[in-house]
Amino acid sequence: MNSLIKEIKDSIGDNDDLFFTEHQLTDLSVVFIGLNSLVDLGPSIKQLEKMGQKNYSSKEKLKQISQLGEIKRNASEITSLLLEGKLMIAISLNSDSVVSVDPVPVKLNRAIDQITNENTMLGPLVSFNEDSLTNIGVMRKQLLSEKIRVKHFRTGIHHKKALSLIYYEGIVEENLLETVVKEIKGNSKSDLYSLQDVTKMLGITPYSIVPRVKTTEIPSEAAQSLLKGKIVLFLDGLPFALILPSVFIDMFFLESDKNLTFPLMISLRSLRIAGTLIALIFPGLYVALVAVNPEVLRLELALSIAQSREGVPYPAFIEIIIMLVVLELIMEASVRLPKSIGPTITMVGGIILGQAAVEAQLVSNLLVIVLAATTIANSTVIGVQNLISIRLLKYIVLIFSSVFGVLGILAGVFFICAYLAGVSSIGVPYLNFKHSKGEGNNG
C-alpha cells in the first residue's frame, strides 16, 4: 500500500464511515476516498461519469480527471478536505497524488427558515442558518453590490472551523477591519465552538455584562450593519451573524423600524428606551419607596401599600429578591422545556405568582404588579443578549436602592452608565454616539 493513502488512513483513523471504493470510471479504474456520512457516493459517481463520457485514451482520461478538481499530495491537507466533505479520486491505491473533487453532499443543512428568536414586525422573515456559505449567499442577496468583500478563514487545531468575514469596501472603518483581520490571523490556532471563543479570539474580554458582539438572525439587520461600516462574521455552525462592534443603540434601534413612518419609528424606539428604564428602575423603586423613602409616595398610595404589605414577614428587599428569582426561574424554564410542557409552567407560574403568593401574604400585591411591569418592559429590548444583560443589570439598581433608597436608584443608574461608558470593544466604545448620527452619510 502506498504511503499517501496509508497516511490518510492513519490520520483519520479508525472510522467506519471512511470508504475506499474502487470503481470503473467509464473504463478507467480509480479509487474513491471519502466519508460516506458527508458524501453521497452513488449520485457523485453518476455526475463524474457524465463528465467523462467521450472516449479518450487512458492518459487523456487521467488528465481529464485531474481537471475535475485539484491535485493534492499533502496527507494532512487531504484529511481536512475529507472532513469538509470532499471526495478524493486516486488512480490506484499506490498513487502519490489524489484529485479532490466536489461531490454531491449528503443533505445536512436545513433549508433557509423563518426567524425564530427575533420576531420582527414588517421585516423580512428570512433567517440565517447553520451553514456559513448559505448565510453569505443570503447576505449577497440583500446587498447587490460589487463592494461587498468576503474573506474566509479557517481556525482551530483540533477542529477546523470556517470563519467568514464580510465587509463593505469603502464604508468599513479601516482600523476596525485591520484589527479584526489581524486578531483572526494571529489567533488562527484557537478552536472556535461558541461566541465566547470568538470574542476571546478577537481580544475582547469575555467578562462583560453587555454583549460585545451583536448577534442577529435577520439578514437585513446584518446588511444594514455593513452599510454602517461594521463587520459581519459568520462562524460555520452558528445560525446567526456576528456583528462587530456592538453598540449601545443596538438595544433600541432595529433596522426594520424604518419600514414604518418616521414618527412611528421614533415612538417605537422611545418606547423601547422607556421599557429598558422601567425594567432597570422599577424593582429598585419598589424597595426604595417601601423600605427607605416612603415619604416620596403619595399618601393614598403609601397607605394602600402598607395595607397590602400587612403581614408580609420579611423586608421588602428579601421579598422582591425571592419573587425575582422565581420569575427568572420561570423564564429560564420556559426556554428549556419542550413546547408541549411549556404551558404548564406558564399556568403554574401565573397561579403561584399572581394569586397564591399574595393571598398567603407572602408578598404584597403591589410587588406582583411591579414584577409584571418589569418583566414585560424588559422584553421590549432588542436581542436576546441584551434582554439578559438588562435582567442582570437591574439587580445592581436593586441593591443600591435597598441601601440608599431613591438616591440608590439614581446612583445605580449612574453606575450602570459609568460601566457602559467604560466598555469598548476593538477600539470602538460601546457608547459610540457617532454611529447613531452617522447614518445619513453612508448612502
Place this chain on the structure above:
Amino acid sequence: MLKKMLIFSLLPFLLFPLSGCWDNRDINHRVMPISIGVAKMDEGYKVFLQIPEPSSESLGTRIVTGEGETINQIIDNISVNMESAVDLLHVKVIVVDKRLAEEGLNDLISGFIRSRDVSAKAVIAICDDNIDQFFESMENAEGGEGTILLDYFEKYSGWDPHVALSRVWEVYRSSHSYTRDVAIPMIKRGQTTFLEIVGSAVIKNGRLVEVISSDETLLYNAFNNKSTRGKIEILDDASVMILSNDTDYKAEFTDQTPHLQTTFNFSVMILETNGNPSAQDIKMNLEELLLDRYKALIVKLKTSEADILGIGQHFRKEIPRKDLKNWRSDYYPNLAFNPIIQVDIQNYGNLKHTTN
C-alpha cells in the same frame, strides 16, 4: 480585565451587609400619622396623632396622644410605646389649639422646617374647640378612610374658597417676612358634619391676632388671586355664583403714605332671582356688598397690623429695605386702600333674562 472582574465580584459583598446596618423600616412597620394636633399645656405640650390603621378590609382611624416638654420628645415617647415607629413624613394637616396659636407658633413651625420630617406643604389649622374632643370625634367619624381631616383641605376634594389654605412654609415665611402675614383656617366640631369652618385666624409673626369670618376669607383668597370659582353670594334680590375672578393692583407711594388701588373683576352667573331685578341692579348690589366687606376687612386688618393680603409686597420697590422692616407698624396703618369692584354677569343660566 481580571481586576475589573474582581471589583465586580466584590461589589455585592460590600453592599449586602450594609443594607441591614441601619433601620430602614418597611412601610408597614411605620406608623404614619396623617394629621397631628398640638395643644399647649401649662407645662409643655400635648400631641395628638391621627393614624390611619391599615387593616385587611378598610382603613380605620386611631388617635394616639402624649404629653411632654417638646414635640419631639412626645413623638419619641409615643414611638416607644407603639408597636411600630412613628414617622411624621406623611403628616398632611397640623391642628393647633387656639391657646398655642395665641402664644405663638414660631417654635413649632421652625421645628417642623428644621427637621424636614413634616412636609413643608402640610396644611395648618387652628382648632377653636376643645382639641381633646375634636380628635376624639375623629376616631368615631364615619367613612373618610382615615383621611377625613385632610380631605377638607385638599384642593381636589373638599377645599372651598371660603377656607384659607395656608401651608407650613407660608406660616414660616410670615414669621420672618417684613411684609407678609397669613390667614389660617379655624375649625371646630360640626353639628351634623364632621367639622365646621369658623373662619380664619390672622397670624402675624406667628401669633394669632385677629379672627376673620368665612366671607372675609373669600375676599382674602380673591385678593391673592386664588380662584373663588363656585362660591355663591346671596343678595337681597338674587343669588349668584362666582365663575372667575381676577385682581389688578396699582400701588403708589407718596409722602410716606402707601396708596393701593385694587380692581377686582368678578364674573358671575345668576342662579336665582327674587322678583325680577334687572341685571344692573344685581350687579350694583353685588358690587356694593363686596365693597363694604372689603372696607371692613381692611379696617380690621389695619388695627391688628397684620398684612395677610400682602399689601406691603407692592411697596417693596418704594420703601427702602431698612424701613420695610417697620412696614407693619409705620406704613400699613396709614394705608390708603381704594378697592374697586367690577362685576360682570357672564350669563343667566338656561333662562333668558328679560328685564320686565
Place this chain on the structure above:
Amino acid sequence: MDRSVQVVMMYILTHLGLIFFLYPSNIIESTDQGHWIPISLGIVIHIIFVLVYLKGLSFFPRRNIIMIYSSFGKVYLILFLLPIFLYFISAVTITVRAYSEILTIIFLANTPLWAVMALLLFIPFFLAIQGVQAIFRTGILVSFLFLPFLVFILIVSFQNVDASYIYPLWNNDFSFMTKQSYINSFFAISGGFLFLGFIQPEISYKHKKIVIAFAAVVPAFILSVYIPLLTFGKATAETFLFPFVLALDTITLSWIMFDRATVFFLLSLITFIMLFISLVLWKASIIIHHSLPSIKPVYIVVSLTFVIYIACLLIPNWQQVQMLFKWNSVLRFYVLLTVPLSIYFLGHLSKKKVY
C-alpha cells in the same frame, strides 16, 4: 474626533451640580438686596477667566496644562501644578463631605454618614479608573437621562414665586465682596472649569463651543438664587441652609404619583456631583502620574480615593466643613487667578519665541 458636545455637556452638568446646593445660601447671605449684583459679578468673573483660560490654551493645540507647564521647567510645575493638585484634593474632600451631609440632612435621615460618603466616592472612583473618555461618555448618557427632569422641575419651581420680592433692585452697598459667604460662593464659580485644560490630547473640542455652555450655566446661577428668594423673600430665605431645596419643597404637583417629586431633581444633581468628583479624581491622578510615571494610574486613583475617604471621615461636623470652605478659599482664588492668567501669558511668551 471633535467631542465638543461632550465637553459642553460636562461643563454644564458639573456646574449645575455645584450651583444648586450651596451657592444660593452663600449669595443670599452675602447681601440684603439686589442679589443680582453679586451674582452677575461672579458670572462675569467666571466668564472672563474661562475665556482667558481658553485663549491661553488655544496657543497650545493638543496639549494639556501639565504638558504646558512642564515644557517651561520645574519651577512652573511646582508653582502651579502643586496648588492645583492640593486644590483638587481639598475640593473633592469638601464636596464629598458637604454633599453627604446635605444628603443626610435633607433626605437620608437614617443612613450613616460613612455609607453615603462611601457611595459618593466609590462610584466616581469606579468611573475615574476607566479614564477620561468614559467620564465624558457617562456625561452624555447622564444628561440624556436626568437633564429633562431638571428642566421640568426648574419650570414648575416658579409655582410659588411672588415677583414683588425682587425689589428693591439696587444696592449701593458693595461690602458683600469681602464677606466670607460671598467668597465661599466661588466654590461654584471657580470649581468646575479647570478640566478644560486637562483633557486636550484625549478629547479635542472647539473652544468657541464652550460659549454655548454659558447659556445654560448663567440662568442656573440666577435661578438658583432667585427662585428661593422670590418664593420666600430675603428675610426668610436667609434662615435656610439650602434655600433652593426648600423652595422645591413648597411645590405641589397633585398629578404626579409621587409626593415629593422634587427629590428626584435633587438626587439627579447628586449624580452630576459624582461626575464632578470623578473628573477631579482623574485630574488629580494624572498630575501624580506625570510626576511619578512608574505608578499605574489605577493605583493612584485607588490611593487618592482612600486618602480622601479617610480625610472625610476625620471631619466631624458641619462647622468644620464651613471652616474648610474658608481655608480652601485661599487655594481657590490662587487657582482661579493664576492658572488662566499664567497659561495665557505663557502662551504669549511661546508665540513670541516662535517668531
